[in-house]
Amino acid sequence: MKQEITVALAGNPNSGKTSLFNALTGLNHKVSNFPGTTVDKKVGYCKLTSEIKAQIIDLPGTYSLYPKSTDELVTYDILRNKAETDFPDLVLFIADASNLKRNLLLLTQVADLGVPVILALNMVDLAERKGIFYDMDVLSETLNIPVVSINARNKKGIDQIKKLIANQSLHKKNTYLSLDNIDTKLLDEICEITDKKNAYAALQYAINVSSFATNRAKQVNAVFEKHNFKSKNFQENEILKRYHLIDEAVRAGKKERISSNTSRVGNCLVFKHFVFSVSSNFFVERIPYAVGRAWV
């Protein structure tokens, strides 16, 4: 068994990657409540068992594997290249449970690159406040990956994550997007040019380099043209297909809770009204008092 596992933290911006990174490594990197806080990769270590250590890489958040900015490029560069020393043995994917669909788009893309993925569902409390409840077992089954509910800030579920990372028998590779509708000759040629075995990884990489002015880009564009392959159409189709898969998985994973909205005190309309009127009375009463004090 390998003694050190490299784990990359990936996910959408502002989903709690750095919070989880801090919880796992005991480090104290800057966390904030807006997207784009982490713009470069950060590395830390975490002891899983007496024998196994994990190298944790915190990556900048991105919405997809077609990078549009330099911080997104950092994430893409590490995940795309298996020869890279930082290429992870496992991706720990953090998703915001209150906005699961958009988050899972990237998860399915990352998994299709041929890396085992574990899903850590963060901000479950926020989702529950919105009246959305998920069954982790069903999600795990429909997505075919291990799923853990965590709270990165309160460090809930961290031990479970550590156990999952250490137990390599549970890590499995998965494919979501089928490339059946793509010409196999095109895929073979692209795999050869890009020197990759995984067809999706090769095609995805080819599309990303095709806009550059390099020799490889020329080769790629020639192959695309030969087979009349339109990369933008492929990308559009890819996203629609992925969302279709995700829709089904998320719908299956949702738990029904009867009157979950009204039974919660925080969401009760009467209660909100009460709090509002009390607090507004409080301020109205305090203003003359404060003004009076200032005059005295």
Add this chain to the structure above:
Amino acid sequence: MKLSKLAYNQVAQVKAIQGEELSLKLFEMGVLPGEEVELENIAPFGDPIAIRVGEYKMCLRLSDAECVEVTVIK
């Protein structure tokens, strides 16, 4: 109708997005044909705007919103 012309709290369904780059970006963000959107906030001076897309809120420039064709539901 264009997304940029939506009134406060008006709910609409996305029909199509113009522009290759923009449509890909918005697709990735979950603004898909058939998805429900609602205008929730308008910044001072009218730009940018915040819309609800499915389960979350997203901000976009008015110039980008102009490229999104929608049909009003309510």
